[in-house]
Amino acid sequence: MATAFDEMKGYDGAVRPAYDELSRWLAEVPPDVLDYRRREAELLFRRIGITFAVYGEAEATERLIPFDVIPRILAGSEWRFLEKGLTQRVKALNLFIKDVYGAREILRAGIVPDDLVFRNPAFRPEMSGHSVPHDIYVHIAGIDIIRVDPETFYVLEDNARTPSGVSYMLENREIMIRLFPELFSRHRIAPVENYPDELLATLMSVAPHSVSREPNVVLLTPGVYNSAYYEHSFLADKLGVELVEGRDLFVKNEIVYMRTTQGQRRVDVIYRRIDDDFIDPLTFRPDSVLGLPGLMSAYQAGNVTLANAVGTGIADDKAVYSFMPAIVKFYLGEEPLLKNVPTWRCREEEHLAYVLDHLHELVVKEVHGSGGYGMLIGPAASKVAIEQFRAKLKTAPKNFIAQPTLALSTCPTCVEQGVAPRHVDLRPFVLSGSDKVRIVPGGLTRVAMKEGSLVVNSSQGGGTKDTWVLDG
């Protein structure tokens, strides 16, 4: 594995311009101040309530996601490039999903293999032949991006279902402004606080065409026992929309209503944070008590918008991911600006042979997996683990893809021994409305707190950082 690129000190230790002020400040500030502020931040998080889930009924153990007080900084020019690439990528994602449930031109052109779509558990035949309002499927995308050198950003994953984490992006900034006013006064940092406004504008813009008054937008949550419940209530509050559960809604004559103190009120747009499987027991899992019976009928009749649309998981799949560069070219006729991580599809014989020969240096992932589970990190795995994985791979090669072990970029991070480089990724949130694509500058930076670790997922001990996009 190559040496990691450090976003502050590059390869050679010379501070990169975006980090000038921060690096000077880090040199001035006594280490115990950083530690003190870190603990202060934790207290604030508890009070503001990111930890409300922590006090969860039976198990009071759900953790606070570690917060690192040293910001991650992107230069304006870097961000402008990412912004263009993200916009392009998400446009292509939307066109792809529309095509898959419509004309299927990309399948007929032989660019993406049929069975990858039709035999995919995330494919929803119920959506075939139905259009969605304004032809937008992925209203909110969380595109995970990693950086490997000064010029190269790779897309690691397209989260096209119900990406979470945006409340951390917003709260991290608020906490930083409170804790480090003097550091802010030395920079000009693009704001993120307008995200709720942008999200609301996006959701309003995709209301069904038949809605002539101001659309009624709601946020649908599985309820208080969901681990992201805090984020749901946080967002509903910031958006100024009702936070509803399935039982607050009902469907009559293919129209969705909510039960209010003033009687029934029509619902036009549902920002749903419930997975496809649970959203309508009449169509999907009959044992779901979270969803709304009849929702799909209202949806198919075009009387309500779901954000994100049903069936977007098809673009979330790691095997489909490997076709994204071709997908971008097919629909937009442009070269993709953001690269994919080179990916071997184990479903293809030659690729599989290569992967089996190079297991010790590759990362192998399940195509439908997420959250960093069920994967093999070759260079870090024991011989036994590799052999066990080899057997799994041979039995069901279709379920796996492989990628080179990449040296994720690092950023200075507060750790027990002081300030040290740790690997990071970036999840910007891309909003697609009927009028335009909106992205607030930056996103959520996740950081692997353990030395050398490449796993940034919060479910596995990763932390977060505030992400700054500077002028220039």
Next chain:
Amino acid sequence: MLSRTADNLYWLSRYIERAEYLARILDATQRLSSLPLAYVGTSNEWESAVATAGCASAFYKVHDEANEANVTDFLAFSSDNSSSIRSCFELARSNARAVRTALTMEMWDTINGTWLELKRYGNGVTSREEFSRFLQWVREASLRYDGSAYRTMLRNDAFWFSRLGFYLERADNTARILDVKYHLLLPENERVGGPLDYFQWAAILRSVSALTAYRWVYRESVKPWLVADLLILREEMPRSLAACYETIVRDLDHIAAGYGRQGPAQRQARGIRSRLQNSRMDGIFQRGLHEFISEFISENNRLGAAITEQFLI
């Protein structure tokens, strides 16, 4: 607003109010039980506490007789009793969590903080002293919630539904004390039990935090018919039935004004209020205090059902 949100706010207030009421009953009972038998007669005050709390049938399902230990545990700490102080706080907190966006930070802080502190009493208490501190803490929690709601909430339907919960529960609680103790509250011209009953009357007043108020209103020693007057008809007494209904009618009117229409709940509440306004104590005694109170309790329940029907489902 969502019916479920309104329902949660309404019940949240009811649970908090109920917890405070239970704490007051327990406090008053504890005092009574420390008096020599010669002062309070032979009646079992713990039995009467269970009845006043309105959970006699649930209590006697698990206990054969009422004594200090089992009543204290049942009313304050038992998880089997869905109306114990512990259960009230737990229900309040889970309601609060479900409607986080409708609460102000201060209200959430109070509920969440109370719930966290409740863990300290996980195994009940070991001494009377500790129990007294517990009861004091319960009352303070209720005051904090009430105060933070009053001071920080927007005056919109969320606020009025939350207030309704307090006052409906309070009216029910006051009526329940009267219902259990009505035989002690005799009209002026009847022979009064004498000093034996004095402490019982004082305990009733204490349960609704009205002992001092009584003296300021009547400037007399405690007389049973005046106790009844204070708790039923006196509008300046914040826990009297009349005062509760003043507020309930006003809150429902605020809701009606906001929504631009009156409904059955508003009409029923006004009906109950005018009956209270047009009543006098001698008339009530003539027709029977017990009958009057029983009728009130069922009317109050009917209003609760009408509010649920009109707004909360």
